[in-house]
Amino acid sequence: SQQGEEDPQALSIQEGENATMNCSYKTSINNLQWYRQNSGRGLVHLILIRSNEREKHSGRLRVTLDTSKKSSSLLITASRAADTASYFCATDAFQGAQKLVFGQGTRLTINP
Amino acid sequence: KAGVTQTPRYLIKTRGQQVTLSCSPISGHRSVSWYQQTPGQGLQFLFEYFSETQRNKGNFPGRFSGRQFSNSRSEMNVSTLELGDSALYLCASSFRDTNRETQYFGPGTRLLVL
Numbered sequence: 665s666q667q668g669e670e671d672p673q674a675l676s677i678q679e680g681e682n683a684t685m686n687c688s689y690k691t692s693i694n695n696l697q698w699y700r701q702n703s704g705r706g707l708v709h710l711i712l713i714r715s716n717e718r719e720k721h722s723g724r725l726r727v728t729l730d731t732s733k734k735s736s737s738l739l740i741t742a743s744r745a746a747d748t749a750s751y752f753c754a755t756d757a758f759q760g761a762q763k764l765v766f767g768q769g770t771r772l773t774i775n776p
Numbered sequence: 777k778a779g780v781t782q783t784p785r786y787l788i789k790t791r792g793q794q795v796t797l798s799c800s801p802i803s804g805h806r807s808v809s810w811y812q813q814t815p816g817q818g819l820q821f822l823f824e825y826f827s828e829t830q831r832n833k834g835n836f837p838g839r840f841s842g843r844q845f846s847n848s849r850s851e852m853n854v855s856t857l858e859l860g861d862s863a864l865y866l867c868a869s870s871f872r873d874t875n876r877e878t879q880y881f882g883p884g885t886r887l888l889v890l
Contacts (some may be wrong), residue, residue: 697878705883708881712878763824764879
C-alpha cells in the first residue's frame with residue numbers, strides 16, 4: 665500500500681525555472697524523506713525532515729512539512745537539466761521498523 | 777566510504793527458477809532493507825534485517841526470503857519465479873535500526889523473468 669501520494673505525477677519545465685512537487689501521506693510520521701531516482705537506477709537521498717520541523721534547506725532544495733495537513737513539498741530552485749529524474753517522498757509509517765513507505769513519485773523533466 | 781553495492785546488476789531467469797541477490801551495506805551499517813520496484817506497484821518494502829535478525833517483513837509471499845550475515849551483508853532469495861517478479865530490487869542500509877535515519881540505497885539488481 666502507498667503511504668505517500670505525489671502530485672503532480674509528471675512535471676515538465678524549462679531550465680532555470682523552479683519545480684515544486686507535493687506529497688501527501690495518511691498516518692502520523694516521525695520523519696519524511698525525499699529521494700531522487702535517475703532512469704531506473706538506485707535512489708539518492710536528498711533530504712530528511714523530522715516531524716517537529718517545518719522547513720529545511722539543502723543547496724537548491726527546500727522542503728516544507730505540514731503535519732496538520734499531512735503534506736510536504738519539495739522545491740528545486742533554478743532547475744538544471746541534470747535534475748531530470750523521478751522524485752519520491754517516503755515516510756516511516758511503522759514504529760520500530762526500519763521501513764520506508766514510498767509514494768508513486770513525480771517524474772520531472774527539465775527542458776534545455 | 778564505498779556505497780551500498782548490489783550484485784548482480786542484471787539477471788535474466790525463466791519461470792520456475794530461483795534467484796539469489798546480494799547486497800553489501802556501507803561499512804559500519806548494520807541495518808539492511810530490501811525493496812521491490814515495479815512500474816505498476818511502485819516501491820514496496822520486502823524485509824529488513826538488523827544484526828542477522830529479520831525485524832520486519834512486507835506483504836510478499838513466502839517465495840521471497842532473505843538473510844543477513846555476521847558482516848552485515850545480506851542476500852535475498854526468490855524461489856519459483858513468476859513473470860510478475862520482474863522488477864528492480866533495491867537494498868538500502870543504515871547505521872542503526874531506528875526509523876529516524878537516512879537509508880542509503882544501492883544501484884539495484886534488475887531481474888527479468890521470462
